[in-house]
Amino acid sequence: MTYIVKPKLHHPSLPKNDLGFTRRDYEGRISTLCAGCGHDSISAAIIQACWELSIQPHRLAKISGIGCSSKTPDYFLSQSHGFNSVHGRMPSVLTGANLANRDLIYLGVSGDGDSASIGLGQFAHSIRRGVNMSYIVENNGVYGLTKGQFSATSDKGSKSKKGVENTESGIDLVALALQLGATYVGRSFSGDKDQLVPLIKGAVSHHGPAFLDVISPCVAFNNHAGSTKSFDYVREHNEAVNRLDVILGRAPITTEYRPGELREVTQHDGSVLRLRKLHDDYDPTNRIAAANYLQERHAEGEIVTGLLFVDPDATDLHDRLGTTAQPLNQLGASDLTPGAQALAKINAGLR
């Protein structure tokens, strides 16, 4: 939905990453979302994260469902193949794409309608299946494209723009993701880029099902008093448990930290998740404690953010299936077709 073409000219002073790309090289078309939409901040964070990680844009595939959030893959990484698929079915499409070529990075972008309502089943099963992906839900608690209906992540008691109170319980996708076996789980806020960018970097470098719930206020339909997904409400109730840095390779620690303040988690691929603790009692490698903590704080009205859980020894669907290292989409007839001789034997066994 692009009516304005972005100029391709880049300012020569723009910083470049290891691949020689500037941030502009990771951008997409001009967004058609509402001015001030939280989703655009998330797109910007994805661009920043991929630029900082020096990802080759064409080695990433961005897949989404249907809705405002699912339109966003057009607005970042224009050199990546994108797939705006079917409502609530991004997880299955991503799973299939991942099975076809295990060498690409898979970024799944979805919304609360897409993942918590029509797509709750696919959300759940892609996570329990262990698909290696970064699954980002841009969570605004409302249906924007159809003008303001409550979504399933709307908190009970939250008010719509018309003043109607939500009487149904909200679904906490983070709590579900933890129970379902996601091996990297975070929550963030579109208005906190400093927190969000490292969380995306960590998710992208994680080997296994990584899930990020990003509260992303809808400026058009869910940013009023009485909503629990408004900018003001989220800022007031945001309780970050840690601050994350993602380090590829072994960068020295340059800042001084109190003893116990810093926690490092080394992932399978050697990347280091360096966590600055904001809550002394929070252990992001303990799934059960994380789930309990979330429930307790939620009951207090807090929105817990940060890297909530990570399993550094995670495995993925390919590990579990025992798939060959070579991407399946690169196998040829000689790898796949048993041949006439084998067929003769099969025939002999059927007489």
Added chain:
Amino acid sequence: MPDTLTQAASSRPAPLAAVNDFVVKFANVNGSGSASANGLFAKSIIRMGVPVAARNIFPSNIQGLPTWYEVRVSGAGHLGRRGGVDLAVPLNPQTWDDDVKEISPGGYLFYDSTKPLPASKFRDDINIIGVPLTAICNEAYKLPRERQLFKNICYVGALSWLISIDRAVIEQLLKEEFASKPKLIGANLNAFNLGRDWAKANLQPIGLQLQKSDAVGDRIFVEGNAAAALGAVYGGATVCAWYPITPSTSLAEAFTGYCEDFRTAEDGSKNYAIVQGEDEIASIGIVVGAGWNGARAFTCTSGPGISLMNEFIGLSYFAEIPAVIFDVQRGGPSTGMPTRTQQSDILLAAYASHGDTKHVLLLPSDPGECFTMGAQAFDLADRLQSTVFVMLDLDIGMQEWLCEPFKWDDAKQLDRGKVMTAEQLEAGAFFGRYTDVDGDGIPFRTYPGTHPTKGAYFTRGTSRNRMAGYSEKGVDYQDNMERLLKKFHAAATLVPGPVLRLAREKTRIGAIYFGSTTPAMHEALEALEAAGHHIDAMRVRAFPFSQDVYDFIHAHDEICVVEQNRDAQLRSLLMIEGGIDASHLTSILHYDGTPITARFLFDAIGKRLEARKATRQITEKGPRQ
């Protein structure tokens, strides 16, 4: 005579007498272990060189409900159902009355005579053969499970004497089946001999007899689902996502088995990925995702699954993503008759999903074609960048059929269709994802990850222009829809063409049929011809129909369209797509869930032609030019 399709009525018929030409029907209780004994019975006849068509008629149940196994012995090689029963083996009291009623006059009733039955339970126009199966097995075995299981082999033994099955053949089959458990060979043979020896001592062979023959040749005996799965292996499928549903489950299971055998490296790494989805929607989603990313992917399901998959099938059509769906049709609508056969998903599949869509259907008529079309479907899906359905039905999918051995040409390469490579992009080749560069409506695509700066595009289910950019302009939308139609017309030249079977004499009457109807249809055509009804017949093998199909229709005054559904779905397709006048096409429909029979076809088509003859002359006499 049992080998004709016309049944003569007589109050005191002579006992049926036939060699290598009769129908045996077993009635059993589901889960009682009868399936392997019945399978042994059928296979032993094939090993004697006599063609057999065997059909398992089973309930949607795990244990306890009635199940039947019908074995048609046909030295002439008729593999469809004939209709009627010459020798009944009713071993299920629940269905006794119906089973006895079905026996042709002069036919035979073989039963367990351990407990006396009142005379009212029998008929006086059939021949009664009692064998005390329970008593024999109770005496020979102590464990209840053994008594039950070996009773099945015991009746095969008794029958083998009555109809002259070669004992050496049985012994050989048991040796092969239990090669890894030699103890079971002797145990089964023992039970077989118990029945055979009792029968030999007390009974005479009956009028239905087997004689060794060479009519089977090198044919194989295999289920369509297994054949289709093997086709998928040979066709290069690497991703299978599926959700269990009768009658397609055994297709995914067979694919798993073949992949374990042929696609697993010595270190255990696998050149395939099989995922049991959480439902049919996820299964087709995985297939579409994999197809988008350049892997050959399929799902297998039945009608209810197709209903669920509709939205994704529309996406595959509109976004142009290859997908292969094996639809093993069962009785619909809704849950319908899950364990019965029908050809009732034809319209659903042809036009699946909202909006203007059309899809390619392949219509295999036996397991041999399940194999070839199962492999070809992947080439077609890649070439056409769209969904290709392979339309089996329960009768082909879950029954073992005698068919020609599978063949494969090792020189054959996979046709991956129009895929632009990194080298082509680097060399500056024009790439417009939805641009018709060759005039066949088929555009080029790229796989994700191909080139750092060229060839990336955004795939969507919304309207787009030729360069894959989002567009709501009517002109762009219409341009794209016209191209998709052009592509569908191109498909008609790529799919398997129809097979023509001309009558011996020139005729203005034609018949069109497809799929599992084929063997019964061929048998009926022979009998009709013998009765003076000359009919040119065409078996359609795919949708879209090629011009040959329409030419055939226009070359005849009346076409009987034979199908196994209520609403004449193939006929509708011919009318919609070919603009054929409704009065030109006469429906011959069979849809009670049982496979269509030659007798039904003989009667239905025969009556129609008699009625036609009564009003005007339809056959131009004289030999065909």
